[in-house]
Amino acid sequence: MKFTPYWLDTAPQGPDRSRTEIGGSVEVAIIGAGLTGLSAALHLARKGASVHVFEKDTVGFGASGRNGGMATTGLSIGFRDAISRYGFDTAKRYLMTYHDAVDTLEKLVTDENIDCDFARTGKLNLASKPAHFEGLRKTHEIMSGRLGLETRLIPRSEIHSEIGSDSYHGALVEARSAGLHAGKFTRGLAEAAARLGVTIHEKAPVEKVERLGGTKHELVTARGTVRAGQVLVATSGYTSRPFRWHQVRIAPVGSFIIVTEPLGKDVCDQLLPNRRMASNSMNLLNYFRITPDHRLLFGGRARFAMSNPQSDEKSGRILHKTMTEVFPQLTHARVDYCWGGLVDMSMDRMVHAGEQDGLFYSLGYSGHGVQMATHMGKQMAEYMSGSPDANPWNDLPFKRIPGHFGPPWFLPFAGAFYKFKDIVK
């Protein structure tokens, strides 16, 4: 078994960018070569800006190379929860931003000719408990009735038309969500940005940031110092000390994935005949899909823990047990890959973007960033070019997580809380 993301292992490798020259002045510096940073870089370069991206490790090292490759249309919180929090009109605006985000991603793939298996497969939301199906029914009524969206309710009696499992009490299908190859997309985006003149520096962690006035900063990296007219913090769940204001507003929660051996088309036709991006309805949820080469990718917040090799292996064992409970037919299927990554959870599980002390940022995708990080890269390029309305999350206050001073000591307690909620609800 490989403890490396399947996506990065099966995507073409870009050139080595760990020996680039760092120094002098640049118009825009972007911290982090994930989807937010690379998309922002590409869209700023299209406007003619000189852009340098500084990445601690390599392109796609963070969540962008480690996710499920699901570009789905929902918020990180349930839509009915969003309505009670923000009111119908605002909740609708936030929700539709995710539809815009999948469109942005698709357009980028087409315009830049990125070969990444993008397909509008739709999303399958599975009810883990009978009461959850009632919740899906209410959501369907709002989505298809009041919003006019393409959703379809699948009762338990028809569940085998969508999934080869008896674990669920019905499902909601949403048609506009998409799947893609996360490694090919992230690395493809980096190459597209580089073609437009963006310089990407790998193995270049930004260790110190000093404000020179306005939005101008001096960045000290491990490989040299640079001055930038504008800086975008795009570090997601990997945000660390130099960006303390942002760090204490984000909980880096581990999410883990296993990928089976190739199962063949016939087996996959039985598991998920319509190739939907599937997830269940628990707080500590599982998500799964078929990869382009007919493997099952099965992920989840197996444990509320940080990702590291030991943690990943332990989580992999838990995920394998759950996967074979959902799909007993896979009991003897070999697991070829197991890895973990960090999700950037904000207090309210909403995206937060803007400018603070002269630094631009877009963070807090809370597990729904494949489409939104890509979209926010585009929107931040507009925002940083002087269009404040380009930020769809302008009106949300970005609250500090109480008691968060750096290391996320509180994760096991948060995990116990959500486990309890899953038992009682």
Ligand SMILES: Cc1cc2nc3c(=O)[nH]c(=O)nc-3n(C[C@H](O)[C@H](O)[C@H](O)COP(=O)(O)OP(=O)(O)OC[C@H]3O[C@@H](n4cnc5c(N)ncnc54)[C@H](O)[C@@H]3O)c2cc1C
């Ligand atoms: C296991 C897992 C599964 C997921 N599945 C899905 C999914 O199926 N669908 C979905 O929509 N979302 C999913 N997500 C979330 C999604 O992947 C992220 O929201 C998105 O990729 C965030 O992109 P980003 O560019 O903001 O951050 P990242 O891709 O995390 O990039 C941040 C980068 O910043 C770099 N960095 C940090 N500090 C510094 C520094 N000081 N100097 C230089 N570089 C620095 C890091 O090395 C990292 O590469 C998943 C996440 C995980 C972890």
